[in-house]
Amino acid sequence: MMKSLPLAKVYQLIEPGPVVLLTTARRGRPNVMTPNVMTMSWHMMVEFEPPQLACIVSSANYSFAALKSTGECVIAIPAASLAPEVVKVGNRSGRDVDKFAAFGLTPVPSKRVKPPLVAECFANLECKVIDTRLVNSYNLFVLEVVQAWIDPRRKNPKTIHHHGYGRFAVDGRMVTLKSRMR
Amino acid sequence: MMKSLPLAKVYQLIEPGPVVLLTTARRGRPNVMTPNVMTMSWHMMVEFEPPQLACIVSSANYSFAALKSTGECVIAIPAASLAPEVVKVGNRSGRDVDKFAAFGLTPVPSKRVKPPLVAECFANLECKVIDTRLVNSYNLFVLEVVQAWIDPRRKNPKTIHHHGYGRFAVDGRMVTLKSRMR
Numbered sequence: 002m003m004k005s006l007p008l009a010k011v012y013q014l015i016e017p018g019p020v021v022l023l024t025t026a027r028r029g030r031p032n033v034m035t036p037n038v039m040t041m042s043w044h045m046m047v048e049f050e051p052p053q054l055a056c057i058v059s060s061a062n063y064s065f066a067a068l069k070s071t072g073e074c075v076i077a078i079p080a081a082s083l084a085p086e087v088v089k090v091g092n093r094s095g096r097d098v099d100k101f102a103a104f105g106l107t108p109v110p111s112k113r114v115k116p117p118l119v120a121e122c123f124a125n126l127e128c129k130v131i132d133t134r135l136v137n138s139y140n141l142f143v144l145e146v147v148q149a150w151i152d153p154r155r156k157n158p159k160t161i162h163h164h165g166y167g168r169f170a171v172d173g174r175m176v177t178l179k180s181r182m183r
Numbered sequence: 184m185m186k187s188l189p190l191a192k193v194y195q196l197i198e199p200g201p202v203v204l205l206t207t208a209r210r211g212r213p214n215v216m217t218p219n220v221m222t223m224s225w226h227m228m229v230e231f232e233p234p235q236l237a238c239i240v241s242s243a244n245y246s247f248a249a250l251k252s253t254g255e256c257v258i259a260i261p262a263a264s265l266a267p268e269v270v271k272v273g274n275r276s277g278r279d280v281d282k283f284a285a286f287g288l289t290p291v292p293s294k295r296v297k298p299p300l301v302a303e304c305f306a307n308l309e310c311k312v313i314d315t316r317l318v319n320s321y322n323l324f325v326l327e328v329v330q331a332w333i334d335p336r337r338k339n340p341k342t343i344h345h346h347g348y349g350r351f352a353v354d355g356r357m358v359t360l361k362s363r364m365r
Contacts, residue, residue: 010347013347016224016344016345016347017200017224017344017345017346017352018198018201018224019200040364042198042199042228043198043227043228045225045226045239046225046239047225047239047321047323053321055227055321055323056227057227057229081358084358085360088361088362088364091362091363091364092363132320132321134316134317135314135316135325138314139229139230139235139237141229141325143321143323159352159355160352161358162198162199162344163364164195164199164357165192165194165195165198165365166364167359167360167361167362167364168358168359169357169360170199170341170342170355170356170357171354171355171357171358172344172352172353172354172355173341173352173353173354173355174352174353174355175346175350175353176263176343176350176351176353177350177351178267178349178351179270180270180274180348180349181273181274182270182273182274182345182348183347183348
C-alpha cells in the first residue's frame with residue numbers, strides 16, 4: 002500500500018507547511034507498546050538530506066513524555082478529506098481515549114521505529130530525535146527522517162493549513178515559476 | 184498604511200506555513216545600514232505569546248552573517264500576487280545585487296529593529312534573535328516577534344506554499360471545523 006519515498010524528496014512534503022499527525026508509542030504493560038496520535042502544525046524542515054526537521058510538542062501534550070523518553074515518532078500527512086478526523090484528534094487527549102479506535106484511524110507497523118504509521122494518511126515519515134538541547138526551553142525537538150513512505154494511489158493530494166480556531170486553508174491552484182531554488 | 188497587529192495573533196500568520204521574505208541590515212559605510220532580503224520557507228511557530236518562532240537561514244546565504252551579527256530581522260509575508268518577485272528574490276544573492284531596487288520592493292523603516300519592512304507584503308513581523316544555541320549545528324535561529332504590522336486594506340490574502348523547484352500551492356478554499364485548538 003505504502004511505497005518507499007526517497008529521503009531527498011521528504012522536504013517537498015514538509016516545506017509547504019501542512020497540518021500533520023504525530024504518532025508516538027509508550028510502554029504500557031510489559032512488552033506492550035500503546036500508540037498515540039496528536040495533531041501538529043508547528044514544524045519545519047532543517048536540512049534536505051538526510052532530511053532533518055524540527056517540531057514543537059508541548060509538555061502539556063500527552064505525547065511529550067513518550068517522544069522525550071523513546072526518541073521516536075512518525076509524522077503522518079493527511080489530505081484535506083481527513084480534516085474532520087484531524088480536528089477530532091486535536092480536540093482530545095490520549096490520556097482519556099484511544100484516538101486511533103475512537104476516530105477510525107488505522108495504525109500500521111513502521112519499519113524502523115516503534116510508533117505506527119497512519120494508514121489513512123498519504124505520506125508517513127519515520128523519525129528519530131537527534132537533538133534535545135532546546136526541549137527544556139521551547140519544547141523544540143530536532144528529528145531525522147530515517148524512512149519515508151508515500152501512497153502511490155494518491156495523486157496530488159491537497160493538504161490543509163491551520164489559521165487558528167479550526168479554520169483551515171485547503172491547497173488551491175498550483176503555480177510554477179522559473180526558480181533556481183531547490 | 185500598516186496597522187499594528189496584536190502579538191497574540193501573529194501565530195495565525197506563520198502557522199499555515201507560507202513562503203516569506205526575510206530582511207536583514209548590515210553595516211556598510213559608517214552609519215549606513217544596507218538592507219537585504221531573502222526568500223524563506225523553513226520556519227515555524229515556537230510559542231503563542233510572546234510570539235516566538237524558529238527559522239533556518241543557511242550559512243551559505245548572504246543574510247546569515249547579518250542575522251547572526253545584528254540579531255535582528257523582519258519576516259514579511261507576501262500574498263500570491265507577489266510570487267514572481269518572491270522567486271526572483273530567491274534566485275539571486277544580496278552579494279551581487281540590491282534586491283529591493285532590482286525587483287521593485289520598497290523598504291520601509293521598522294519601529295523596533297534596523298532591518299526594513301517590505302511595503303508590498305500584507306504583514307510584517309519585526310524580530311529579535313533570542314537563542315543561537317542551534318545555529319552552529321543547524322543554522323537554526325529562535326526569534327521573538329517584538330512588533331507586528333498588518334495591511335488592513337488586504338482582506339483574506341492568499342499565501343503561497345513551496346513544493347520544490349518553483350512549484351507553489353496557492354491557498355484555496357477555507358474550511359472551518361469545530362475545534363478546541365487555538
